Amino acid sequence: MNLEGKTALITGAGSGMGRSSATLFAAVGAKVVCADLSADAAAACADEIVAAGGEAVAVTADVSKADDVEAAVQAAEREFGGLDVLYNNAGLWRFALDGYVEGKTDGPSPLLTEEIWEQTINVSLKGTYLGCRFAIPAIQKRGGGAIINVSSVAAFRVGSGVSDAYTAAKTGVLGITRTLAVEYGPSQIRVNCIVPGPIETPLVESIPEDRRAAFGSLVPLGRWGKPEEIANMALFLASDASSFCTGQTFVVDGGYLAS
Numbered sequence: 001m002n003l004e005g006k007t008a009l010i011t012g013a014g015s016g017m018g019r020s021s022a023t024l025f026a027a028v029g030a031k032v033v034c035a036d037l038s039a040d041a042a043a044a045c046a047d048e049i050v051a052a053g054g055e056a057v058a059v060t061a062d063v064s065k066a067d068d069v070e071a072a073v074q075a076a077e078r079e080f081g082g083l084d085v086l087y088n089n090a091g092l093w094r095f096a097l098d099g100y101v102e103g104k105t106d107g108p109s110p111l112l113t114e115e116i117w118e119q120t121i122n123v124s125l126k127g128t129y130l131g132c133r134f135a136i137p138a139i140q141k142r143g144g145g146a147i148i149n150v151s152s153v154a155a156f157r158v159g160s161g162v163s164d165a166y167t168a169a170k171t172g173v174l175g176i177t178r179t180l181a182v183e184y185g186p187s188q189i190r191v192n193c194i195v196p197g198p199i200e201t202p203l204v205e206s207i208p209e210d211r212r213a214a215f216g217s218l219v220p221l222g223r224w225g226k227p228e229e230i231a232n233m234a235l236f237l238a239s240d241a242s243s244f245c246t247g248q249t250f251v252v253d254g255g256y257l258a259s
Contacts, residue, residue, distance in 0.1 A: 001239040004029035006145075007080040008238060009072055011063050011131060012090030014041025016201030017150075019048075020227035021087060021234045026054035028235065031080040035061040035072045037090070055080070063090045063127030064119075066134075073134040084145040085238045086135040088128045088173075091150060091203075092120050092166075117165040124169035128176055132191075136184060144188025148237045149177050151195045153253050174249060181247030190246040192237045197253025199225045220255030 008025050012018035014036030026032050026049040034049070034056055036042035042058035049056035057079050061068040076083040128149050139145040152170040154162045174193060181191040198204075198215050207215075216224050233252050236242050251257055 001235050001241045002028045003085070003235075003239060006084040006238075007031045007033070007076050007082055008085035008087060009033040009035060009076050009083055009131075009135065010087040010089055011035045011061065011069075011072070011127065012037075013045045014038050016203060017196070017199060017227045017230045017234075018087075018089040019045050020231040021089065022056070023049060023052070024228070024231045024235055025085075025238065026052070026056060028239075030085070030238075031055040033057055033059055033072060033076045033079070033083075035059045035063075035090075037062055063088075063130060064122035066130055069127070069130040070134045073138050077138055082142045083135060083138040084142050085148070086131055086139070086146075087148045087234055087238065088131040089148075089150055089234075090127055091124045116163075120163070120165035121169050124166070125172045125176075128173050132176065132180055136180075136187075136189060139189050140184075140187050145190075146238050146242075147180070147189060147191045148234055149173050149191070149193045151177075151193050151249065153195060153197050153251070153256055155195065156257055177249070178247050185246055190237075190242065192242070192245055192247070193249045194230060194233055194237070195249050195251040195253065195257075196230050197225055197251075197256040199227060199230060201227055218256060218259060219253070220259050223254065225252065225254055 003025055008030045010018050010022045013022045013034035022032050022034050022045050034042045034045040039060040046056040046058040059072045059075050061072045151173045154167050155170040158167055177191050177193040
């Protein structure tokens with residue numbers, strides 16, 4: 001599985017799964033556009049890649065804003081001559097936490113305020129749509145390529161701690177993936193979706209330790225996953241090793257959904 005001669009745009013590349021994927025993609029030959037809401041985080045990711053001998057540029061982007069996403073795609077074309085892979089990784093995990101988000105209604109209901117609902121949908125669902133909207137024409141120019149979206153086990157199994165907004169967004173990502181796979185298969189664009197289980201990233205550090213332990217106990221492998229374990233799946237889907245895979249969901253959850 002190598003990405004020699006390919007350019008990849010990764011959103012949310014400043015930390016966690018995005019950063020692990022960016023460094024892995026670069027290590028196997030890809031030129032990487034590291035996009036993140038944090039300019040410092042994006043720059044740190046790109047600098048790490050360059051220091052290791054790879055090629056990368058940093059882009060500051062709010063994936064819920066069309067102009068930012070379009071600019072990130074344009075950066076790939078301007079700096080590296082085109083785009084072959086889009087990894088829609090950016091998301092908002094913290095809004096999935098019932099009882100630990102500002103604006104939550106009183107009581108056990110996971111219903112959120114309208115403001116939090118909109119922010120969650122805008123990043124996790126609209127952000128995926130915008131990435132695809134602007135990346136697809138660029139990938140078509142290259143004769144095809146790969147799009148990787150990110151859903152969640154929350155799209156299949158809900159419970160305490162999962163908000164209506166997060167579930168709606170991540171379920172919507174599954175629909176976008178299947179629809180675009182069918183629509184753009186003739187253009188040789190493969191569109192697949194990763195479904196991570198509990199993964200140890202900076203975004204979940206706000207979860208109280210007792211709740212983290214409780215969630216981990218539901219995983220048959222007995223632990224939370226690591227960002228690099230998601231990066232390995234992303235590499236498979238970005239590379240020609242998955243050349244006959246499209247419209248599919250790939251669950252990486254330590255057996256959580258099977259339990």
